[in-house]
Amino acid sequence: MREEKLQAKAQTVEEIKEKVQDAQSIVFVNYSGLSVADATELRAQYREAGVFYKVYKNTMMKRAFEELGYDESINEFLKGPSAAAFSMEDPVAAAKVTQKFADEHESIEIKLGLVGDKFISVDEIKDLAKLPSKEVLVAQVLGGLNAPIQGLANVLTGNLRGLAVVLNAIAEKKEQEATA
Template sequence: MPSQSVLEQKKAIVAELSERLKNSVTGVVVSYQGINTEDDTKLRKELRENNVKYTVVKNTLLSRACEEAGLDELKPVLEGTTALATSDSEYAAAARILCGYAKDHDNFKVKSGYLDGAVVDMDTIVSLSKLPTRDVLLANVLGAFQAPIAAFARVMQAVVDEGGFDACLEKKAAEAAPAEEAPAAE
């Protein structure tokens, strides 16, 4: 039987994992078997740069943390080598990085994941992995908001370049007058 101090350490780890699962918006469980140290270091660096917390965990401890966090549906995939990647703010970062990494490394497998406290299927994880980064999405939204304003500004600049509103009306009237006379000449 393990000593009391070992049990206390394990309880603390389970409590920490449980809080991490509860407080994160998304998480991905992977099997990291067969990756070398150099690749693992690169992966961890990329995850860190995207504010994703990545740790290797024991299956039994993660299983108990899943029970406490209400993510029991993750338990069936907890076998073999297991690592957990969680993000407190970015929904797609962990899935995007880990699914991309899994494409390039045969032994590295995405097992499961969760989103807003609910376990999701692999199709959802793959869909998340295909989303662009938060900055790209914000740039697209800003571009969509800015497009009508920019088009209006271009029209107004064209009016100014033509000599003002009255000059534009005169020019349009002059262009329309020959067109009206042409059918009468036939």
């Protein structure tokens, strides 16, 4: 029985380590004031944004971060009810959802964030939440790259159109001269 509990704890620590290593960013929250309905709504918003959200025991999270080589500064934030929102695809997704939800519900408290291997403060999470999503940034970059190409195509099309008009005018003039 005791060995099974130890094995379950070890599996939980491994799961946390895997999530931390695979995540683009993580937001840690205190969820203690959330009603069941609010918690369900928050989970749905995370799921919709592609964010993995889970409540872990603080001791399991502390152990996982320790095994991953992080310093013990996270321990001061892992007190009381703690949950983690892991952004696996878009680095700003967890921050955006959490910040929006926190603005609408005073019952949730943002504790800390992690981007790459750097812990970030609540203010930095708020700044991160203001950034556009990865898809929007990619679209903006591609739009910026496309603009010069579009301009070149318009110039070339304009020159070809002008050439066609001139050739047509010459052909009509020669035709009028031939008939006259």
